[in-house]
Amino acid sequence: MEGMVEENGTVDPLAPSPDPPLSIASSVQSVIQPNQQSVIQTAANLQPMLSKGNVILVGKPNSVIQTTQGSLQALQVVEAQSDDSLSEDESPKKRRDLLTRRPSYRKILNDLGGGEIAEGKVEQTSSEADSELSSHSIPYHTVIPAGAIQISSGDGGPGIHTLTMTNSTAGGAIVQYAQGGQEFFVPVVAQSGGLSSPGGEDQARKREMRLLKNREAARECRRKKKEYIKCLENRVAVLENQNKALIDELKSLKELYCQQKTD
DNA sequence: TTAAAGGATCGTCAAGCTAG
DNA sequence: CTAGCTTGACGATCCTTTAA
Numbered sequence: 001m002e003g004m005v006e007e008n009g010t011v012d013p014l015a016p017s018p019d020p021p022l023s024i025a026s027s028v029q030s031v032i033q034p035n036q037q038s039v040i041q042t043a044a045n046l047q048p049m050l051s052k053g054n055v056i057l058v059g060k061p062n063s064v065i066q067t068t069q070g071s072l073q074a075l076q077v078v079e080a081q082s083d084d085s086l087s088e089d090e091s092p093k094k095r096r097d098l099l100t101r102r103p104s105y106r107k108i109l110n111d112l113g114g115g116e117i118a119e120g121k122v123e124q125t126s127s128e129a130d131s132e133l134s135s136h137s138i139p140y141h142t143v144i145p146a147g148a149i150q151i152s153s154g155d156g157g158p159g160i161h162t163l164t165m166t167n168s169t170a171g172g173a174i175v176q177y178a179q180g181g182q183e184f185f186v187p188v189v190a191q192s193g194g195l196s197s198p199g200g201e202d203q204a205r206k207r208e209m210r211l212l213k214n215r216e217a218a219r220e221c222r223r224k225k226k227e228y229i230k231c232l233e234n235r236v237a238v239l240e241n242q243n244k245a246l247i248d249e250l251k252s253l254k255e256l257y258c259q260q261k262t263d
Numbered sequence: 264t265t266a267a268a269g270g271a272t273c274g275t276c277a278a279g280c281t282a283g
Numbered sequence: 284c285t286a287g288c289t290t291g292a293c294g295a296t297c298c299t300t301t302a303a
Contacts, residue, residue: 213287215274221290222272 210287211275214276214289217287217289218274221288225290
């Protein structure tokens with residue numbers, strides 16, 4: 001690929017999601033938007049690529065972007081760290097942590113600003129996520145204490161129309177959800193405290209509750225992850241378009257220059 | 264048609280993070 | 284400090300694709 005910024009680097013997913021592809025006129029001004037906190041990850045030896053107009057200086061941490069307007073934009077350069085760079089005597093656990101731990105999607109998308117993932121379990125911002133949810137029929141349910149009935153209104157979740165409590169007993173109940181033509185059931189355990197029970201039973205109930213919550217949390221987490229990945233894919237597409245436009249612009253300017261030279 | 268391979272999804276555990 | 288939330292990892296299961 002003969003791209004400029006992307007040739008040797010990857011665009012950081014944390015960068016705010018871009019506006020629609022820049023017009024040529026504006027893209028000539030700056031590859032990196034002044035108000036965007038972009039991070040460009042590059043190969044080690046990427047040389048300055050433009051001699052005039054925009055200069056992108058990379059290759060060393062804490063580099064700076066200098067624009068024609070004379071304004072300086074701090075650039076955080078993330079040095080690619082391969083697995084090899086981790087010391088060998090690092091314990092497997094620590095090593096694993098170093099490799100895997102990353103900011104939460106909520107944090108990332110909060111940083112993104114516009115691309116915030118819906119907070120809470122029943123909000124949804126992206127229509128794609130909507131379709132995904134419907135196509136996978138992910139049960140968007142809410143844990144409620146036994147004995148209580150929660151009616152979900154329109155904004156309470158995508159397509160949850162009716163809720164009915166069945167089989168309500170002292171120990172718990174089955175909550176029945178109807179979503180479109182589908183129905184699904186969720187066992188709900190009575191919240192501890194209201195019932196006197198032997199310790200073991202209480203423990204087991206607590207565990208059930210914890211597992212249920214974690215199950216839902218995992219679902220939610222996976223949904224966020226998918227949405228986040230879609231965000232990234234969209235961003236890649238936009239940046240590729242920008243890149244293409246810039247290449248075309250460069251080409252036409254070159255042609256113009258050559259033409260004028262021969263005249 | 265069927266078995267194998269590979270991918271997707273799920274539930275669970277564990278550890279980090281955060282709000283109160 | 285603690286309870287609850289979030290998320291990577293892992294194993295199990297299901298689903299789809301592909302070759303025989």
